[in-house]
Amino acid sequence: MTSSALHLGLVGNPNCGKTALFNALTGSRQKVANYAGVTVERKEGRFVTPAGREVVLLDLPGTYSLRARSPDEQITRDAVLGTLESECTLDAIVCVADATNLRLMLRLVLELKQTGRPLVLALNMYDIAKHRGIDIDIDKLSGELGIPVVPTVAVRRNGTDALLALLDKMAPDKVVAAAAASANSWAAPDAKTVRETHRMADLILRDCVTRPEDGDEWTARLDRVLLHPIWGIAILLGILFLMFQAVFSWATPLMDMIGAGFEWLSALVQTALPDGLLRSLISDGIISGVGSVLVFLPQIVILFLFIILLEDVGYMARAAFLMDKLMGRAGLHGRAFIPLLSSFACAIPGIMGTRVINSWRDRLVTILVSPLMTCSARIPVYTLIIAAFIPRGTVFGVVDRQGLVMFGLYAAGIVSALSVAMAMRLFFHRHASEPFIMELPDYKLPSVKNVAWGVIERARIFLRRAGTIILSMMIVIWFLSSFPAPPPGATEPAIHYSLAGMIGHAVEPVLEPIGFNWQIAVALITGLAAREVAVAALGTVYAVGGESGGSLTQILASHWSLASGLAFLAWYIFAPQCASTLAVVRRETNSWRWPAIMFAYMLAMAYIAALIVYQSAVYLGG
Numbered sequence: 001m002t003s004s005a006l007h008l009g010l011v012g013n014p015n016c017g018k019t020a021l022f023n024a025l026t027g028s029r030q031k032v033a034n035y036a037g038v039t040v041e042r043k044e045g046r047f048v049t050p051a052g053r054e055v056v057l058l059d060l061p062g063t064y065s066l067r068a069r070s071p072d073e074q075i076t077r078d079a080v081l082g083t084l085e086s087e088c089t090l091d092a093i094v095c096v097a098d099a100t101n102l103r104l105m106l107r108l109v110l111e112l113k114q115t116g117r118p119l120v121l122a123l124n125m126y127d128i129a130k131h132r133g134i135d136i137d138i139d140k141l142s143g144e145l146g147i148p149v150v151p152t153v154a155v156r157r158n159g160t161d162a163l164l165a166l167l168d169k170m171a172p173d174k175v176v177a178a179a180a181a182s183a184n185s186w187a188a189p190d191a192k193t194v195r196e197t198h199r200m201a202d203l204i205l206r207d208c209v210t211r212p213e214d215g216d217e218w219t220a221r222l223d224r225v226l227l228h229p230i231w232g233i234a235i236l237l238g239i240l241f242l243m244f245q246a247v248f249s250w251a252t253p254l255m256d257m258i259g260a261g262f263e264w265l266s267a268l269v270q271t272a273l274p275d276g277l278l279r280s281l282i283s284d285g286i287i288s289g290v291g292s293v294l295v296f297l298p299q300i301v302i303l304f305l306f307i308i309l310l311e312d313v314g315y316m317a318r319a320a321f322l323m324d325k326l327m328g329r330a331g332l333h334g335r336a337f338i339p340l341l342s343s344f345a346c347a348i349p350g351i352m353g354t355r356v357i358n359s360w361r362d363r364l365v366t367i368l369v370s371p372l373m374t375c376s377a378r379i380p381v382y383t384l385i386i387a388a389f390i391p392r393g394t395v396f397g398v399v400d401r402q403g404l405v406m407f408g409l410y411a412a413g414i415v416s417a418l419s420v421a422m423a424m425r426l427f428f429h430r431h432a433s434e435p436f437i438m439e440l441p442d443y444k445l446p447s448v449k450n451v452a453w454g455v456i457e458r459a460r461i462f463l464r465r466a467g468t469i470i471l472s473m474m475i476v477i478w479f480l481s482s483f484p485a486p487p488p489g490a491t492e493p494a495i496h497y498s499l500a501g502m503i504g505h506a507v508e509p510v511l512e513p514i515g516f517n518w519q520i521a522v523a524l525i526t527g528l529a530a531r532e533v534a535v536a537a538l539g540t541v542y543a544v545g546g547e548s549g550g551s552l553t554q555i556l557a558s559h560w561s562l563a564s565g566l567a568f569l570a571w572y573i574f575a576p577q578c579a580s581t582l583a584v585v586r587r588e589t590n591s592w593r594w595p596a597i598m599f600a601y602m603l604a605m606a607y608i609a610a611l612i613v614y615q616s617a618v619y620l621g622g
Helices: 018-026 071-081 103-113 126-131 138-145 161-168 172-181 191-208 217-226 231-249 252-272 277-294 297-313 316-329 334-342 347-356 360-372 376-389 401-424 448-482 499-514 518-526 533-544 552-559 562-574 579-589 593-619
Strands: 006-012 030-034 041-048 054-059 092-098 119-124 149-151
Touching (some): 006 018, 006 071, 006 103, 018 030, 018 041, 018 054, 018 119, 071 347, 092 103, 103 119, 103 138, 103 191, 119 126, 138 149, 138 191, 149 161, 217 231, 231 297, 231 316, 231 401, 252 277, 252 297, 277 376, 277 448, 297 316, 297 376, 316 334, 316 401, 334 347, 334 360, 347 360, 360 579, 360 593, 376 533, 376 552, 376 562, 401 562, 448 499, 448 518, 499 518, 499 593, 518 533, 518 562, 533 552, 562 593, 579 593
Parallel strands (some): 006 054, 006 092
Antiparallel strands (some): 030 041, 041 054
8 A cells, every 4th residue: 555545444333334334345355453462353454446546444343432431442442533553543534324323323423523533424224214214414414514424335336436436535635634733622521421412413313314203113013022021032032943943954955965975085085095094194084074074064054144144134132132131130241142142153252242341340250151152163063962862853743853952052051151150240249330221223134245245254264164273183183093003912993002092091080970981082182172173083083993884973873872972962061172262261351360260160060060961861771
């Protein structure tokens, strides 16, 4: 970029479509990192306007005010004020507003005007506003605010043309001069100033925006049902139940195809290569290990399809509202719902998402319980064991039996997280916190493009893990399972004399009371790199051990008891099987104390739960 490039910052409320506009403008020219010294994500993109103007665009964290009560909001405030040391001074700010719901954004615009920075207001989702009969007098709104106002539709082609045309008129030298000439009069507002700003925003809204009398009729009708204290909770549980039913029902044909493909590939290698280390590495190590994880890709895709659809349609905020009272009883702040919900995908973004919680105690409790939520990395483990020990079929002729068990495992994770949070209240005195306030977006049809990109990105992340962490771990496990060679006259399979066999047999006595054999011990140790590595490790260990007949599901069904399989599921509800999560907790808390406490309490809970399940199953004949 040349020195004449225009440096812009995107600022907006949560759920205003800011990220969609950022993606529409920058496309693939994006760079994601963290700000220096903090874990707040930094997203920068670059693009060229139709007239050839080079632009550097910074997507700042969402905020309702510059008061900055969380690390995310502090980054936005400091970037706007030009006091963020790691960031160059912004030439101008593009305020992104949801055109269907302008009130809170107008208050933020009035705050931003006090900073002296040149502003542009982009009315995003303008097409939805027009469709609902909302009439916005853009020229009058621009006159009353004293800033340019343009309509945008981030999810449609040519939906950013008006904004790009405006940017072409903003010469960088003039913008910088204007910014330098304007006095920064902003100060953290007190309660009186906030009320005055709200009143001013309401006056502007009344003068410039006309809404149809029945404009919110459908939203109100839906919310009367979806936010009902009884029916709303029942519908939320029904949606979650449907999600996990679909994870099994819809994914099975594709999983069978992928599994058959890897079996064919393994047979091809067995035929094409002579017996030896190379054939064993490719067939038993790479194909059996990585293939045993990749077969679960369809389930990952279906899970995220549901999550992204629900977020796009506007239901996630309603789910947070419904869960607020329940979470409050468990000692969690209402804002903890979004981080915990994110932990269904992965605990890492969930833990990082706790930055929206103002109280350090509330944030710490949320961090410590987030890994108990069932992340997508557990899906390969759960699916493998369920398929091996829970027969296919339906309950009452309708409900898929395996999907019902999966739903139960997810429910167990949620209940355990809330229970641990309640217990932590004994150790962390919780002061009275502010009420949970969240803007409920209007319902809207999801964007096919955004949903597709979101699902593809999650699939890419899963495949990237399979091609890096899992692949490298499989090579290590294959080596440990193949060397040293068995001594002359050995009577047991060669793997028993290998390094993996030695490690597994050394740990086995500790795990024997919970029904785990030495192969499981190897899987648990290597699974510390990532939860799904345990599945790949089992595939490699059994393949190197000569168990190549049939799928890994069939192998486990013939070698494990039902009690061991159920204990393994219980272990994985609680076990801290992810080094990356512990590293993020260390970074977020700036101490090794809290990841150590997390690891210890989760390991203890996993062992106790597996012990109870195994001994109970054995007593009952399993």
